[in-house]
Amino acid sequence: MARAAAACRSGFPEIAPPVPDGRAGPSGDGDGARTRGDVTGSGAHGDFPRIGRVGLDGLLVSFGDRLSEAGNRAALAFRAAVERETPAGVEESSTSLVSVFLRIDALCTDPGAVARAMQVLLDSRDWYAEPLPEGRRLWRIPTVYGSDLAPQLGEAAAEAGLTPEAAMAELSRARMRVQTIGFAPGQPYLGELPAHWDIPRQQALTDRVPVGALVVAIRQLVLFSVSTPTGWRHVGQTAMRLFRPEAEVPFVLRPGDEVIFEAVGREAWERLRAEASDGGATSEAIR
Amino acid sequence: MSRALIVHQAGPGVTVQDLGREGYLAFGLSRGGAADRLALHEGAALLGQSPTLAALEMAGTGGTFEATEAMRIALTGAPMRASIDGAALVWNAAHLLPAGARLIIGPATAGVYGYLHLGGGLATPEVLGARSAHLAAGIGAPLTAGDRLPVGPDRGGETGLMLVPEERVSGGMVRIVAGCQTGLFDPAEVARLEQTEFTRDARGNRMGVRLNPEGAGFAARGGLTVLSEAIVPGDIQITGDGAPFVLMAESQTTGGYPRIGAVLPCDLARVAQAAPGTRLRLRFVPMDEALAAERRAAEARKTLRRRVARLTRDPHDIRDLLSYQLISGVVAGNEEE
Numbered sequence: 169m170a171r172a173a174a175a176c177r178s179g180f181p182e183i184a185p186p187v188p189d190g191r192a193g194p195s196g197d198g199d200g201a202r203t204r205g206d207v208t209g210s211g212a213h214g215d216f217p218r219i220g221r222v223g224l225d226g227l228l229v230s231f232g233d234r235l236s237e238a239g240n241r242a243a244l245a246f247r248a249a250v251e252r253e254t255p256a257g258v259e260e261s262s263t264s265l266v267s268v269f270l271r272i273d274a275l276c277t278d279p280g281a282v283a284r285a286m287q288v289l290l291d292s293r294d295w296y297a298e299p300l301p302e303g304r305r306l307w308r309i310p311t312v313y314g315s316d317l318a319p320q321l322g323e324a325a326a327e328a329g330l331t332p333e334a335a336m337a338e339l340s341r342a343r344m345r346v347q348t349i350g351f352a353p354g355q356p357y358l359g360e361l362p363a364h365w366d367i368p369r370q371q372a373l374t375d376r377v378p379v380g381a382l383v384v385a386i387r388q389l390v391l392f393s394v395s396t397p398t399g400w401r402h403v404g405q406t407a408m409r410l411f412r413p414e415a416e417v418p419f420v421l422r423p424g425d426e427v428i429f430e431a432v433g434r435e436a437w438e439r440l441r442a443e444a445s446d447g448g449a450t451s452e453a454i455r
Numbered sequence: 456m457s458r459a460l461i462v463h464q465a466g467p468g469v470t471v472q473d474l475g476r477e478g479y480l481a482f483g484l485s486r487g488g489a490a491d492r493l494a495l496h497e498g499a500a501l502l503g504q505s506p507t508l509a510a511l512e513m514a515g516t517g518g519t520f521e522a523t524e525a526m527r528i529a530l531t532g533a534p535m536r537a538s539i540d541g542a543a544l545v546w547n548a549a550h551l552l553p554a555g556a557r558l559i560i561g562p563a564t565a566g567v568y569g570y571l572h573l574g575g576g577l578a579t580p581e582v583l584g585a586r587s588a589h590l591a592a593g594i595g596a597p598l599t600a601g602d603r604l605p606v607g608p609d610r611g612g613e614t615g616l617m618l619v620p621e622e623r624v625s626g627g628m629v630r631i632v633a634g635c636q637t638g639l640f641d642p643a644e645v646a647r648l649e650q651t652e653f654t655r656d657a658r659g660n661r662m663g664v665r666l667n668p669e670g671a672g673f674a675a676r677g678g679l680t681v682l683s684e685a686i687v688p689g690d691i692q693i694t695g696d697g698a699p700f701v702l703m704a705e706s707q708t709t710g711g712y713p714r715i716g717a718v719l720p721c722d723l724a725r726v727a728q729a730a731p732g733t734r735l736r737l738r739f740v741p742m743d744e745a746l747a748a749e750r751r752a753a754e755a756r757k758t759l760r761r762r763v764a765r766l767t768r769d770p771h772d773i774r775d776l777l778s779y780q781l782i783s784g785v786v787a788g789n790e791e792e
Contacts, residue, residue: 220635223687223717224745228635233682247481262481262685264709269480269685275750279742350683350709353484353592357683393483394593411484413582413594419482 217242217290219283225274227283231295232266235359235388238296239266240347244423245298249289257282263423264348265357301424304454306343309391309406310447311382311429312437313340317405320374324384324401327367338362339382339403340431344389346423354410354419355393358427363387369399380406380447382429389429391421404429407440407447426454460511460573461521462602463557468514468660469598470588471579472570474507479583480708486688487589487705490514490568490661490727493756494532497620498572500759501529501549503612508576509586511598513569514660517560518598520571524554526606527574527614533566533624533728548617548766566624566728567659574609591662591705617766618759623725626655626733630740630748631691631716636684639675639713640693648673648715649738653699655729661705664726665698666735672697675713683711689718689726691737699737701726719745721752 213232216239220228229246232239247268250261257277262269270286272279313336314321325335344358351357361384369385374397377383381392382404390400393410406429410420421427432440432448440448462469474495475488489495489512499506511517517535527549530537534546537560544550546569552558563569579586588595598604637645647670656665673693675681685708692700692712701718702710703726716739718726729735740748 221632221742222634222685223689224632224719224742224749226634226685226687228685230635230684235682260478260480262708264684265682267682267684271480271687274746275753348709349481350483350685351707353479353482355483394591396591411592413592418583 465518
């Protein structure tokens with residue numbers, strides 16, 4: 169939750185040394201290269217982690233430029249540390265696949281000073297070696313693959329070089345991990361499928377997929393929490409409601425949770441949808 | 456609690472909005488809230504109340520409304536044709552809406568988002584700490600005929616007041632800052648962004664606004680997509696066909712298109728209020744200049760109440776007397792703080 173914004177007691181020093189912001193342009197300084205923070209840890213992660221700016225009041229702590237299990241763990245652990253330490257000026261934090269976003273109260277706190285504090289925190293340990301979050305759960309979510317409910321199974325299977333039957337078998341057995349919640353409320357990005365699932369998004373967007381749609385691209389699955397246009401291919405349909413604004417727990421899944429999208433027949437799915445909450449989805453603690 | 460605003464008719468984009476919900480980015484829910492946040496502050500100044508109170512946001516056109524009891528109202532944001540029982544109303548002003556009278560708010564004459572504020576604010580139920588409809592997230596819905604919106608208690612005050620707003624409904628220069636993805640674009644592309652005149656596309660809503668360049672589109676060196684990263688309101692995504700897409704209050708929380716920069720929060724209303732066809736330019740400013748501009752905007756918001764003035768009208772125009780009435784029982788001279 170957002171921390172209450174502390175009132176500015178006085179203006180902070182007018183111009184503090186800003187974080188390099190990749191400023192590029194006719195009046196710019198430098199070559200527009202991406203911001204580099206000091207490299208911490210081993211050289212295994214190249215120029216990462218590094219700290220950059222997002223807009224006027226955002227900092228981005230990046231642990232890689234592509235999805236990796238270690239980068240994802242690092243981002244989750246770093247955000248947890250930020251939430252524990254509640255550094256001055258940080259109003260809110262979130263993670264995406266391999267990065268942590270910090271929203272700064274830029275009018276009260278110099279974002280450059282926050283960035284320096286974050287650098288100290290980055291340097292304090294090897295974030296890529298941190299464990300996954302506590303309290304993770306394994307979810308089993310009954311899923312209809314293909315049919316008129318999820319019309320792009322065949323197309324996605326062909327992209328992955330599989331028959332629809334083989335694709336369904338693989339997807340329904342895969343134990344996928346929630347790497348981030350984002351884009352839409354409560355919506356998980358799950359990874360990571362085998363390399364042959366590195367299939368592109370479609371050129372043209374599908375007009376609208378329903379709530380509970382399971383879609384695939386670039387070795388990831390997304391389970392849609394809202395009805396929306398998408399470039400990902402719709403391969404399965406669930407009856408899961410991931411965002412319940414009226415409920416005590418409005419957002420169901422958490423980063424680190426694991427999900428198996430178990431295949432069920434159309435009739436069984438319809439029955440579960442009618443009779444069980446969330447179409448028969450269950451969860452258990454991961455020990 | 457019968458104090459309410461009755462909706463007899465509403466345009467397609469009329470929603471309840473406040474300053475939105477903070478603290479849910481980690482759960483994939485963007486802040487949302489009014490597309491023109493300054494308008495909420497102006498309405499609050501005109502009615503002498505808190506800017507956190509909810510108002511009606513009207514995209515393009517308003518509707519027909521009735522109050523169950525006499526209420527103070529204020530009209531801000533994009534100017535729209537408005538009348539009470541046929542008597543024309545001044546925009547950017549506070550008026551009295553008598554019980555049972557018909558308040559008709561028609562199409563915008565400039566800009567996009569007009570706001571109807573009520574003394575006491577709209578008192579619809581809060582969802583996750585705010586009253587704002589967030590249509591992309593499925594929170595709330597556009598208003599329709601027959602809706603009845605509860606209105607909070609009004610501690611009262613004058614009407615017949617006006618405020619000269621900061622001009623922001625005719626496009627023009629928009630200041631932007633570079634970010635950690637600006638370097639994905641060649642310096643020449645970044646320079647061209649500043650030299651290009653843009654026209655606000657017909658496609659645009661509370662989630663984002665598309666800007667059509669007068670010449671060729673823009674492209675990042677690395678191609679179309681990057682790793683999906685956090686988005687802030689004002690971020691300028693370069694989408695598939697090269698047109699910049701400015702992300703607005705109700706945007707998604709992450710995005711995989713490269714972002715060439717971000718509009719300053721204090722200039723975002725200028726983008727929101729650019730009607731289709733309006734011309735805009737983008738200019739990079741250094742971070743310190745951006746912060747100074749933002750600080751000035753915050754200071755200006757604090758002075759809004761002092762800038763409220765009396766409407767001066769021809770006293771012979773009897774219909775306009777409506778605008779000068781005080782709510783019964785309220786002592787005149789309840790000056791702005």
